[in-house]
């Protein structure tokens with residue numbers, strides 16, 4: 001059960017050094033490095049090409065058709081934060097646009113992930129304010145019913161605690177629990193180094209079948225080559 005009607009003003013953010021290391025990795029790498037966990041549903045997409053963000057989560061629980069809590073969240077943002085907004089029920093209304101982006105940026109927020117709709121996308125691209133949303137929808141919202149800020153939320157199938165690391169790029173959005181940020185950065189960097197070696201060998205024409213020693217396994221699974 002997600003908590004309603006609460007704003008937590010003190011949160012524990014992931015260590016900046018670990019956030020910085022994660023920011024240099026891709027979403028797919030980090031998801032793999034965590035043991036294939038933490039990935040939001042693929043319907044959450046960047047609202048303009050090339051959008052990318054990495055920061056610590058300020059979480060928001062919205063009520064459908066109501067963006068009041070986004071305004072409440074602005075006051076809780078610190079430089080380097082990313083606002084992660086979930087909704088108590090599915091809603092694709094345009095909760096967010098360039099005015100709220102301007103306000104968030106003035107307080108140091110790096111971007112927004114929202115399991116809801118977003119509008120003013122041409123202006124967001126012009127501002128280069130990265131937003132990842134479930135829909136682009138011009139439909140406006142009201143300010144009538146409190147939700148919460150900085151409570152644990154489930155956003156697009158992923159549990160997000162305030163202070164967790166949120167990384168988003170063209171492949172999607174992944175969330176790293178704050179306590180796991182450093183070890184995940186370490187595992188991700190190792191994975192990147194291994195991929196670099198594989199990339200070099202694949203570019204030289206070596207086959208994945210040989211690099212990954214798959215031939216024997218294929219034979220034992222009964223694969224036959226016929227002329």
Ligand SMILES: O=C([O-])CC(=O)C(=O)O
Pocket residue numbers: 067094095096097098099100101119120140141
């Ligand atoms: O004002 C709103 O409700 C959302 C919006 O379009 C903006 O922030 O620019």
Ligand SMILES: [Mg+2]
Pocket residue numbers: 097098099120
């Ligand atoms: Mg607007």
